[in-house]
Amino acid sequence: MKQRVVIAIALACSPQVLIADEPTTALDVTIQAQVLEMMKNLREKYHTSMLMITHDLGIVAEICDAVSVIYAGRIVEHGSLEDIFENTKHPYTEGLFNSLPNLEDRKAKLKPIKGLMPDPSNLPSGCPFHPRCDYAMDICSKEMPGKIFRNDVHYVACHLYNENNIKEGKVINR
Numbered sequence: 001m002k003q004r005v006v007i008a009i010a011l012a013c014s015p016q017v018l019i020a021d022e023p024t025t026a027l028d029v030t031i032q033a034q035v036l037e038m039m040k041n042l043r044e045k046y047h048t049s050m051l052m053i054t055h056d057l058g059i060v061a062e063i064c065d066a067v068s069v070i071y072a073g074r075i076v077e078h079g080s081l082e083d084i085f086e087n088t089k090h091p092y093t094e095g096l097f098n099s100l101p102n103l104e105d106r107k108a109k110l111k112p113i114k115g116l117m118p119d120p121s122n123l124p125s126g127c128p129f130h131p132r133c134d135y136a137m138d139i140c141s142k143e144m145p146g147k148i149f150r151n152d153v154h155y156v157a158c159h160l161y162n163e164n165n166i167k168e169g170k171v172i173n174r
């Protein structure tokens with residue numbers, strides 16, 4: 001109830017943007033669903049943009065229109081909800097989805113991303129994800145990948161999508 005009151009207070013003055021950082025943490029799924037529904041209704045009522053910060057892909061699917069996937073403080077993939085969920089490109093995004101339980105195949109094993117998050121004050125060279133990436137190539141530890149656009153809004157920061165690697169078929173097909 002306190003969480004609902006805080007969200008209602010934040011929206012009552014019709015802000016142009018509301019930043020919601022893990023707004024449903026520590027709530028059980030029933031209350032979480034109610035709070036998300038309330039946020040959606042208030043957002044529409046007050047015409048407020050909302051920046052949702054969460055590690056919960058279920059919440060993202062429920063409430064977001066556009067998604068930025070962040071690793072080590074950097075956006076590694078950005079796109080519409082559909083781009084990210086149906087046309088995943090970055091190995092880290094793929095790893096996040098592979099870490100979720102598969103409700104259709106109860107015998108399927110979870111596939112966690114290997115290794116640990118790096119120390120933010122001592123990031124690996126090149127692509128900071130390279131020590132954990134199943135697709136890492138020589139260039140990955142040497143050069144930080146730039147943005148590569150897949151459509152007008154969907155971009156990925158990954159050497160896999162350099163023209164040469166696309167020609168060689170080193171891309172994720174999900």
Ligand code: SF4
Pocket residue numbers: 090091092127128129130131133134135136137140145157158159160
């Ligand atoms: S740039 Fe290389 S290490 Fe980084 S995510 Fe892409 S393939 Fe993996």
